[in-house]
Amino acid sequence: DAEITQSPRHKITETGRQVTLACHQTWNHNNMFWYRQDLGHGLRLIHYSYGVQDTNKGEVSDGYSVSRSNTEDLPLTLESAASSQTSVYFCASSEGASGNTIYFGEGSWLTVV
């Protein structure tokens, strides 16, 4: 079955370190998204991509970057981790235009100490 997987599922890192969260989908979806989930805020969009070499900033993009070198992967990089980036990160993907179902990965729990 096609799926979307995230790794690592849990990570503890130190302030100032660079961290990369991986996201891989096997549906061949053109759209991919990264959200963070924090208590009281729901899910907020960090970055998104509509295809290879396309990346766009979401509402909370400061301190994060993404790259899309192929259809299947959208890694999320925290250039210099901060305690405010302790969160649960969800990758998601969808096909085509607006209104199509967005599928979510299982989440990556990141703690910055």
Add this chain to the structure above:
Amino acid sequence: GEDVEQSLFLSVREGDSSVINCTYTDSSSTYLYWYKQEPGAGLQLLTYIFSNMDMKQDQRLTVLLNKKDKHLSLRIADTQTGDSAIYFCAESTMGRRALTFGSGTRLQVQP
């Protein structure tokens, strides 16, 4: 910008109906969704409704949309303990593929 609001918590008894409410501000919202998140898991799409509809029923789930008041609700009939989870309302508009989420409503079902 877009804003989606939900109450944070709802507690019901097993067998009762649950109604989770959501309001949104973007009058151009075209697609409205309900997602369910169980502990330690990702989000699972429960159901969705297009803005040109006012009701959608899917087994125990009923979605009602009042476009004039920008109010969306999810009714779960015969609520079971397995329905305990966080429920997120989300919306998007034509041309925007990402979703804007509410803060989630935690549903607790008591035996």
